[in-house]
Amino acid sequence: MNKLLRTALLSLSSLLFTLPVLATSNVSEPLRHAIAMHGEPAYGNSFTHFDYVNLNAPRTGSLRRSAMGSFDNFNAYIVKGVTADGTGYLFDTLMQQSGDEAFTLYSLVAEFIEVPDDRSWVRFHLNPNARFSDGSELTASDVEFTFNVLIEKGVPQLRAQYKEVTRVEVESKSVIKFSFKDNKNKELALILAQLPVFSEKDWQGKDFAKANLNIPLGSGPYTIKSFDAGRSIDYQRNDDYWAKDLPVNRGRYNFKHIIFDYYKDGSIAFEAFKAGDVDFRSENISKQWATGYQGKNFMSGKIIKEEIQHQNPQGMQAFWFNLRRDKFKDPNVRKALGLMFDFEWTNKTLFYGAYKRSDSFFSNSELAATGIPKGDELALLAPFKAQLPPELFTQVYTLDKTKGDGRVRKQQRQAIKLFKQAGWTLKSGKMLDANGKQFSVEFLAYSPSFERVIQPFRKNLQRIGIASEIRIVDVSQYVNRLNNFDFDIYTLTQAQSLSPGNEQLSMWGSEFANIPGTLNRIGLQDPVVDALVAKVINATDRDSLITATKALDRVLLWKNLVIPQWHISSYRVAYWQQIQRPEKLPKYGLAIDSWWHQDTTSNTGN
Structure with missing residues (x-):
């Protein structure tokens, strides 16, 4: 604790x-x-x-x-x-x-x-x-x-x-x-x-x-x-x-x-x-x-x-998906939703340019993954190559950037394409599944002040046929709903330390994905992540800890588990x-x- x-x-x-x-x-x-x-x-x-x-x-x-x-x-x-x-x-x-x-x-x-x-x-x-x-x-x-x-x-x-x-x-x-x-x-x-x-x-x-x-x-x-x-x-x-x-x-x-x-x-x-x-x-x-x-x-x-x-370390503040929901299981869907969050416009218009976009689960620290995997980190990830996106080994993980002018046409086209790959169809202004049901999301929040962040995001989602609503609840309800996995998307910062270890198991471990009150609120169950968490916990020195944490960070990022927000x-x-x-x-x-x-x-x- x-x-x-x-x-x-x-x-x-x-x-x-x-x-x-x-x-x-x-x-x-x-x-x-x-x-x-x-x-x-x-x-x-x-x-x-x-x-x-x-x-x-x-x-x-x-x-x-x-x-x-x-x-x-x-x-x-x-x-x-x-x-x-x-x-x-x-x-x-x-x-x-x-x-x-x-x-x-x-x-x-x-x-x-x-x-x-x-x-x-x-x-x-x-x-x-x-x-x-x-x-x-x-x-x-x-x-x-x-x-x-x-x-x-x-x-x-x-x-x-x-x-x-x-x-x-x-x-x-x-x-x-x-x-x-x-x-x-x-x-x-x-x-x-x-x-x-x-x-x-x-x-x-x-x-x-x-x-x-x-x-x-x-x-x-x-x-x-x-x-x-x-x-x-x-x-x-x-x-x-x-x-x-x-x-x-x-x-x-x-x-x-x-x-x-x-x-x-x-x-x-x-x-x-x-x-x-x-x-x-x-x-x-x-x-x-x-x-x-x-x-x-x-x-x-x-x-x-x-x-x-x-x-x-600033950890990761983000929109977190409930991976237990079928609609969020496809990483293409999660990536598409992330494309519609215009951080650059949000930061300029709402935050006076105060923030940096988070591009790591260990932001502001030497533990954050950078570049492409090399050396010891590459050796650590190589056994899992068949289970990971090929791009992880050849491309630098980056988040799409807009011009900050509120126009997201390029992102719209990319998002619609990703939804199509996941089996969804944009028809009559609605993103529909094979049964004709519209894609919809509920944003769970406890602070009314966060509405000003979510509302522009909702307008962008509407442009690709996604229905959404904001549910503002008091803190006790918010905690109870998270503990019982009663949410679509929530906002929270997952704090991290400069010496990650045992707590990573509760955050990401498969065995904690369905235990009420767990830190693995998103319900992640992934054998590669489990193996890398074990490497973090069992690191014998500082260098091996940094290597294992960077590898874990890189895998979590490429899985598009969240829509990153910002840090300072x-x-x-x-x-x-x-x-x-x-x-x-x-x-x-x-x-x-x-x-x-x-x-x-x-x-x-x-």
């Missing part, structure tokens, strides 16, 4: 620190304070804090944020219901990821990690001071309970990530060992290190899979002070938090309160921000960014507007002047938990 990771490894300067082997028969490897997916951790064993925090930040005040829709539970790890924003503040994980490395984890609940060179198992040695927020002891039995309940009742993607764990052993009150099917999955030890820890005692007699508003007992930096069901939630910092002085936490969690207020409409949330009822806002609507952030509070500096560059390589944020941030931010995130509330009449620096 934490693995929406980051972009390229740092040049690492610190060797992985190892402690002497303890005098016990259970210990067979050196104990480490950190683990990196590839290479060595950047922070040595004596580090005192991450580089992107301010140790002098005031630890007071509040951060009020907006959220959309509603909520009906506090459990982000189940399929049912809609979870309140911010519940991650309630739970500590075994180890903490750094924001300036691709995938490196440091001691938190687990004081030390023990893992062999081949990563065929992992042992966690828990911090003896680890406590839940009520002061009760956090033990290895709680970790075992958490793992088992997530396997049995958690979201499907967790079962995908943990599937190769063959044995869990509680060796003592503070030591737990996970053994793996084999030593091929080098990432699994790190995935387990991101395990949140639930209280076994707190969950006794409760149904973990049920969506309700029972407040769970956590071990994290915040507890729920109060909430108004579906409308707001107030997280209060636990000043008795057991881990507040650990190196991974120093300079973080500076706000006394973090509050999420819920709004039914994005425009109302924006007005609340401008009125000062919301402190911080991340903007994803270009028109609003270009024209809406104006007025005396912006001119006076009371509201700060920033574009902050980052190095995060910066955060567009605005915040009131009392909210301040460190001068240095990590390469792979905003690290909002390192920001603070500043009395603007004082002079505390950053």
Whole structure:
């Protein structure tokens, strides 16, 4: 769940620190304070804090944020219901990821990690001071309970990530060992290190899979002070938090309160921000960014507007097809529909030219496929040549470009030709199948602001005889319809990390195509993709990971699974002047938990 990771490894300067082997028969490897997916951790064993925090930040005040829709539970790890924003503040994980490395984890609940060179198992040695927020002891039995309940009742993607764990052993009150099917999955030890820890005692007699508003007992930096069901939630910092002085936490969690207020409409949330009822806002609507952030509070500096560059992979924002529907099974049909989306006109007219067209499932990263396959990537793809489009090996994948003037006649002709190849006929202004039924699509969305993107697309589809409609639903309905595959086409960003691994199985794996709540919402079932996902998961070093991911990306693109939309390589944020941030931010995130509330009449620096 934490693995929406980051972009390229740092040049690492610190060797992985190892402690002497303890005098016990259970210990067979050196104990480490950190683990990196590839290479060595950047922070040595004596580090005192991450580089992107301010140790002098005031630890007071509040951060009020907006959220959309509603909520009906506090459990982000189940399929049912809609979870309140911010519940991650309630739970500590075994180890903490750094924001300036691709995938490196440091001691938190687990004081030390023990893992062999081949990563065929992992042992966690828990911090003896680890406590839940009520002061009760956090033990290895709680970790075992958490793992088992997530396997049995958690979201499907967790079962995908943990599937190769063959044995869990509680060796003592503070030591737990996970053994793996084999030593091929080098990432699994790190995935387990991101395990949140639930209280076994707190969950006794409760149904973990049920969506309700029972407040769970956590071990994290915040507890729920109060909430108004579906409308707001107030997280209060636990000043008795057991881990507040650990190196991974120093300079973080500076706000006394973090509050999420819920709004039914994005425009109302924006007005609340401008009125000062919301402190911080991340903007994803270009028109609003270009024209809406104006007025005396912006001119006076009371509201700060920033574009902050980052190095995060941008994944794929797209129109996603439901491949379970017969009408979308032919790739020619999917390609034809994509030709009718005029990105150039959309970007120029609606977005003030702010975006780049996404042409990769790993946009803005070294993992994106480029050119034609060569070298190791070609060798990896060659065994599947008979199952892949011939063009994949000889042509650069490109998306059709228009002149941006709203005229798509060339694309119309190409699309009609592709539909004809798929068995459809344009007759009397309607695209008909062999039974005389018109091709129709429903666009599922939760934001009314997205209508301005879909409406011009619909007009272009009408030109080739396709009927369409837009279905705007609230966030909870949207989530439920996606979880139950009740859609034709939806819009969403499939986020990616700079260190892809086990989560790819849930995104693309055939075995997850028909499991409600899966990340494989489109229902992809493809043996070549399955084989390449395995190559990604089992990559032994950074170079082989990049090669396998590029091959996977290339195959996904050539299958025309989506109609790519756009991305931007910066955060567009605005915040009131009392909210301040460190001068240095990590390469792979905003690290909002390192920001603070500043009395603007004082002079505390950053």
